[in-house]
Amino acid sequence: MTTISTDVLVVGLGPAGGAMAAAAAACGLKVIAIDRKKALGEPVQCAEFIPLPLASHARGPxxxxxxxxxxxxxxxxxxxxTSAFPGLMVDRAAFDRALAHEAQRAGAELVLAGALRGVDAAINVARVATPAGDVDIRYRVLAAADGPHSAVARELGLAPLTTASTRQYTVPLTRPYHDTDIWLCDAYPGGYAWLFPKGARANLGLGVDLRIERDLKAPLDALHRQLVAAGRVGSEILFRTGGAIPVGGMRERLAIGNLVFVGDAAGLTHPITGAGIAAAVISGECAGRAAARHVRDDDRGALAEFEAEMRDQYEAPLARAVARRRELNRIRHTPAAHEDAPHRRGWIAFPEYFSDAAEALCAA
Ligand SMILES: Cc1cc2nc3c(=O)[nH]c(=O)nc-3n(C[C@H](O)[C@H](O)[C@H](O)COP(=O)(O)OP(=O)(O)OC[C@H]3O[C@@H](n4cnc5c(N)ncnc54)[C@H](O)[C@@H]3O)c2cc1C
Structure with missing residues (x-):
């Protein structure tokens, strides 16, 4: 068995892992970043919307x-x-690749088709299966950037995150469109349906809570037929995807000894909108800088400070979103779910979502 050593081992090269690897390598650390995928970012499991503050990461080819x-x-x-909602639609595979290449340029070593097989946290060694055989990697900091079903968390016996399920079709768009469409109703319990335009195509999808509704295909097909009949999209389905979205809020601890959780693995995705790319990049960059202070400056409080920073930034909005989901789930498949008011309280475009009166109602 080959054993190699590194300052930071990043498991997962989505936006969180790419950003963390880039930030840590830019600080001069030796970084190895692995992903079980053979082609970075593929298959895409995303509606591909990013908010404007991430524009600097959308400049890649x-x-x-x-x-x-x-x-x-x-x-x-x-x-x-209709509300203002400025942002960018990206090719998500190209977005992930651009971040990973930034990490590579900063000196990180990327290992594709490299899947985590085990972690022995007592001796700081992770076993990784690669096409060339198994490798033991000794690390000083381990980063779990491995998405909603974090293998690192599972290896360490930590609780899985609560997730919602999604299904999405990419369909032809019949004319240029510049808004995102959101459908809020009881047909999508525990979530919503969306149409996000992407040039000549659009991502049409929905998310549901599997504890309430298991069938995603029938409601998505019905919405697709409705939009075809309205002449807005073509009937052809160009690409099918889906995936899990963490909806239970932040993981109980983001820093445990020399282990940090970032992005979806940390539970930073918004439980109402499902948006997680920005939080993945921000948490990855912050954790990368914290890893540098931990390794280079021997600052033993650095990773805990990363966690505190994430809690300052995300804990309150995530807690509000979790409370709103709980209230929406409570009324699913009841007459109240056919009224507008609960959906206004449960969606970020409406002032009721942010009102404390709604907060008190949710807590009741
Ligand atoms: C259908 C859908 C639509 C979405 N739309 C949007 C959107 O429009 N905008 C938005 O902001 N967010 C969206 N999200 C959420 C967003 O995709 C995530 O929040 C984001 O991908 C989180 O990034 P991440 O790096 O934390 O995790 P991921 O992107 O999930 O990356 C994790 C990486 O870890 C790798 N990995 C997993 N296990 C292992 C292992 N054992 N060994 C090695 N590697 C491993 C995976 O291959 C993957 O590349 C959507 C999610 C879904 C499912």
Missing amino acids: GVLQQRVTGMKSMLPSGAVT
Whole structure:
């Protein structure tokens, strides 16, 4: 068995892992980043919207697809609210590749088709299966950037995160479109349906809570048929995808000894919108700098400070979103779910979502 040593071992090369590897390597650390995928970012499991503050990460080749200006939120009554929602639609595989290449340029070693097989936290060694055989990697900091079903967490016996399920089709768009469409109703319990434009195509998808509804195909097919009939999209399905979204809020601990959780593995994805790319990049960059202080400056409080920073930034909004989900789930498949008011309280486009009166109602 080959054994190699590194300052930082990053498991997962999605946005969180790529950003962490780049930040740690830029600080001069030896970084090895592994991903079980053979082709970075593929298959895409994303609706591919990023908020404007991430624009600097959308400059790589083939990343930017189009700009988005607004959000149309559709309520059960048919009422439509349009809000400003500026952002970018990206090619998510190209986005992930650009981050990983930035890490490589900063000196990180990337190992593709390299899957985590085990972790012995007592001796700081992780076993990784690679096409060339198994390798033991001795690390000083281990980063779990391995998504909603974190293998690192599982290896260490930590609780799995609560997740919602999604299904998405990429379909032809019949005319250019610059808003994101959101459908809020009881047909998508524990989630919502979306249409995100991407040039000549659009990502049409939905998320549901599997504890309430197990069938994602029938409601997605029905929405697709409805949009085809309205002449908005073509009937052809160009690509099918889906995946899990953490919806239970932040993991109990993000820093345990010399282990850190980032991105979806940390539970930083927004439990109402499902947006997680920005939090993945921000947590990855922050953890990379904290790893540098831990390794280079022997600062034993650095990883705990990373956790404190993430809690300052994300704990309150995530807790609000978890409470809103709980309230929405409580009324699913009841007459109340056909009224607009609970959906207004449960969606970020409406002032009720942010009101403390709604908070008190959720807690009741
Ligand atoms: C259908 C869908 C649509 C979404 N749309 C949006 C959107 O429009 N905007 C938005 O902001 N967010 C969206 N999200 C959420 C967003 O995709 C995630 O929040 C984001 O990908 C989190 O990044 P990450 O790096 O933490 O995890 P991931 O992107 O999941 O990356 C984890 C990586 O770890 C690797 N890995 C896992 N296990 C192992 C292992 N054992 N060994 C080695 N490697 C491993 C995986 O191969 C993967 O590459 C969507 C999610 C889904 C499912």
